[in-house]
Amino acid sequence: MRAMRCFGDGDPLYERYHDTEWGFPVREERAVFERVCLEAFQSGLAWITILRKRETFRAAFDGFDPERVARYGDGDVARLMGDAGIVRNRAKIEASIANARAVLTLRDEGVDLGELLWSFAPAAPAGGADGSSGVPATTAESRALAKELKRRGFRFVGPTTAYAAMQACGVVNDHLAGCPVRADVEAARAASGAAA
Numbered sequence: 001m002r003a004m005r006c007f008g009d010g011d012p013l014y015e016r017y018h019d020t021e022w023g024f025p026v027r028e029e030r031a032v033f034e035r036v037c038l039e040a041f042q043s044g045l046a047w048i049t050i051l052r053k054r055e056t057f058r059a060a061f062d063g064f065d066p067e068r069v070a071r072y073g074d075g076d077v078a079r080l081m082g083d084a085g086i087v088r089n090r091a092k093i094e095a096s097i098a099n100a101r102a103v104l105t106l107r108d109e110g111v112d113l114g115e116l117l118w119s120f121a122p123a124a125p126a127g128g129a130d131g132s133s134g135v136p137a138t139t140a141e142s143r144a145l146a147k148e149l150k151r152r153g154f155r156f157v158g159p160t161t162a163y164a165a166m167q168a169c170g171v172v173n174d175h176l177a178g179c180p181v182r183a184d185v186e187a188a189r190a191a192s193g194a195a196a
Helices: 012-020 029-042 047-060 066-070 074-081 090-108 113-118 140-151 159-168 182-191
Strands: none
Touching: 012 047, 029 047, 029 066, 029 090, 029 113, 029 159, 066 090, 074 090, 090 113, 113 140, 140 159
16 A cells, blocks of 8 residues: 555645645745745635645745835735735735845845744654644744744744744654655755754
């Protein structure tokens, strides 16, 4: 019997995301910013909903270029609220703009968003849960990260959203113990300098 994925079986888009993206290390500023934004948009929704709209989100938010998004004004908010291809939630849209501005402030302070995110990696990696009920929604590290991001001007980044971003960027490897991708993710994390 073949090992089962943690999630995504039966949906090619979801399977590809699980097998090639989720948990693999992401450190580059724009890519981390995109994941933080998308995880905020996902709050209260199924991730597959966001995944199906991701290309439209990328187009609507100028490829999640923090410099461009930081310049958005009321007209851009109205444009985004009228875009049926994304999640039209004013608070989440405005949070993404505020977060882009926070990224630029970080830059001005000599802080890289990816490095900041990764600085909250747990000291000891988890061994891999046997079932999805063993995967936490928050951790001490995600609570600390959320607090630090909020202190630095980020919005819509509570501990659950912060933890989802940590998972998406490979700061933690929450692929289940029997998942066929878990070892590949751990190898990629080790190669990127993450704690093995």
